Amino acid sequence: MTRKTRTDAEHNRRRILSVARAAFASEGLDLPMREIARRVGLGVATVHRHFPSRADLVTAALTEHVAACRSDMRAALDDPDPWRALSGVVRRFAEHRLRDRGLNEALFGSHPAAAAFAADRREQARALRRLVDRARAAGVVRDDIGVDDVRICLAAIASFRLTRSTVGLHRLVDLLLTGLTADGRLPVDAARSR
Incomplete structure (x- = not known):
């Protein structure tokens, strides 16, 4: 295999994964490989050469997504401000x-591909607990708030019916965060940071 062939193959793989991740994110994981190939502008055989099965492509897309979530959580754990982090x-x-x-x-449902990320979900849960404990110790959330309360907030966000406008979801997030705060008010800089 020549260097140019390897470079082209890697470029195609990245394009396939990028298109698939965006399509899966917006339309769900049931999108056929043929449709992914059409959107990428490649033959379905080329897509299968990089990802032999749809399960392989789904796993690769979820791996990238989980890596982004992991990076978000690391940044939060490194943030010295407990409220801003949480x-x-x-x-x-x-x-x-x-x-x-x-x-x-x-990832949070019953899709078979999610099983491969169980350890990541457990690690994210431990990190969230640390963030909640740190925020409570700093007095920026109510004393009676625990990680399960924050999980309820995340479940409310996950179940929110999306519309074309994002205003409703952002308002829900503000209301949920206000309910967590020690004084019942969102910090001014937090409300502005959206």
Whole structure:
């Protein structure tokens, strides 16, 4: 295989994965390989050469999505401001709800591909607990707030019926975060950061 052939093959693989991830995010994981190939502008055989089965392509798309979520959580854990860290995770979850609906539904639902990411979900859950504990210790969330309360907030966001307008989801996030705060008010900079 020549260097140019390898470069072209890698470029095609990245394009296939990029198109598939966007399509799966917006339309769900049931999109046929033939449709992915059509959107990429390649033959279905080329797509199958890179991803022998739809399950392989779904797993690759979910792997990229999980890596982005992992990066978001690491950034939150590194943030020295406990409120900004916790509220940022909740806001980014809402943004993923908007952008990556099909991928999120697969990860948190009963899709068979989600099983490969069980360890990642457990690690994310531990990290979320650390963020909640840190926010409670700093006095920026109510004393009676625990990680299960934040999970309820995330479940409300995940189940929110999306429309063309994002205003409703952003308003829901503000209301949920306000309910977590120690004084019942969103910090001014947090409301502006959207």
